[in-house]
Amino acid sequence: MGKKEIIKLLNEISIIYEMRDENFFKIRAYANAARALEMSDIDINKSTPAAELKKIKGIGTHIAEQIKALAETGSLKLYEDLKNSTPPGLFEMMKIPKLGPKKIKYLYDNLEITSIGELEYACIENKLLNLPNFGQKTQENILKGIELLNRFKDRFLFANVIEEAQKLHTKIANSPFVIRSSLGGSIRRKNEIVKDIDIVASTKNPQEVMNLFTSVEEAEEVIAKGDTKSSIRLKSQVNADIRTVSDSQYPYALHHFTGSKEHNTAMRSMAKKFNIKMNEYGLFNDDKLIECKSEEEIFRVFAMDYIPPELRENIGEIEAAKNKKIPKLVDVKDIKGLFHFHTNRSDGNMTLQQACNESKKMGFEYCGVADHSKTASYAGGIRDEDIEFYLDEIDLLNSKQKDFKIFKGIESDILSDGNLDYSDEILKKFDFVIIAIHSNFNMSQKRMTERIVRAMSSKHSTILAHPTGRLLLARDPYDVDIIEIIDAALEYKVDLEINASPFRLDLDWRACKYAKEKGVKIFINPDAHSI
Structure with a gap:
């Protein structure tokens, strides 16, 4: 069994124990082991010694032996016994946002709910209203969560x-x-x-x-x-x-099965203007095959630039290719430094020194730390009285290195009224200020847009982080007029972020095209919390 599967299994053991109201330390032991394994660089295989696993902070002797057994045999009796005695539908219910193991167990014990379908029916019948710690709002949130799951099923x-x-x-x-x-x-x-x-x-x-x-x-x-x-x-x-x-058919098939439906339709329509029939089997002029040995040759038939796979979405790439204006795609080697990451000053689990060392190791020339601000108390946000300590640490590290620069930043929360959560006196001390929304997502489009634009109008605002607040397959974007936001970014000279967390990838690439056309700068930021 591989590392990813083992991590998933350890998490499931922790969840089952929590559903069963087992000893708190037993629950934490498996959850911590899964997290520690995920954060470690160790590559697990059949020959990985248990002693090596025990060196990882958060993994004890007993669980290290279990991980070793899983790597060797692919099975663990403890897990099989626990899973066989747990209705499988309870695990599916864990996918519903904000519905944890204890509530799922309570629903199972009191309403005998064993699946998402049964839970949805119970909500429709208002069976959760009289249960302790549930009520109308929780029931509505569960129904919204189920609707979200159904929408993203098999994605x-x-x-x-x-x-x-x-x-x-x-x-x-x-x-x-x-x-x-x-x-x-x-x-x-x-x-x-x-x-x-x-x-x-x-x-x-x-x-x-x-x-x-x-x-x-x-x-x-x-x-x-x-x-x-x-x-x-x-x-x-x-x-x-x-x-x-x-x-001989490979180039045509690869092209056909790569492009989006819209791209392929547009390509076929264009081909017709050349009296060419285009499909997965070839290019045909009056039923005569036009021989192409590669995708590049297919595009050359139409006097076009090669269109990289990433652009084959019918958002203007065909016209650009005709006009020899296909843009060069950004490569990792083009990125000279990283902004927006978090250290253990807030909710990161790395020190600033560790983050700098890793950045240098990856070949970057600078970095910009941006820990959470005071409103994000849940994430260990930095209080007013601790700002100087935070800045002094950055100054100290900068004084010790000549070939690498750390820029002083903060991720300042945008409050409900559009103000930032630090005073001007504090904000002016930073090299850059990332502004972001982390709460009150359910505003009308007008109010949300006004809120963000007001924050962007602050003279201290440098970068708008994750502009739509989406969590892919978990939370929809908040209702915001992204065109107005991009226009405001140009007006107030605020840069926009593509948050490179695989759970966000926000700003969406579809909106990036408009931002580029308007001349708005875009930062590709990791929002990293660990090495």
């Missing part, structure tokens, strides 16, 4: 799927029967949310490729197996599809 974060997709593709690519292959679909376009994993492969022996694909150890179920197309469900519950073609 996954790109960051949670890409590693598994690459490993699966590598197995296919390494087959002696495969000539060329690639990931396709939304995974290849690097969409923030994906539905499944698509693989396109060229071969002279499709049956052997189908046999390999449907027998990989990651497969939980073979959904369909055909001559040139097969589908499987992985143990992670992600579906994966493969399509095989001859090598």
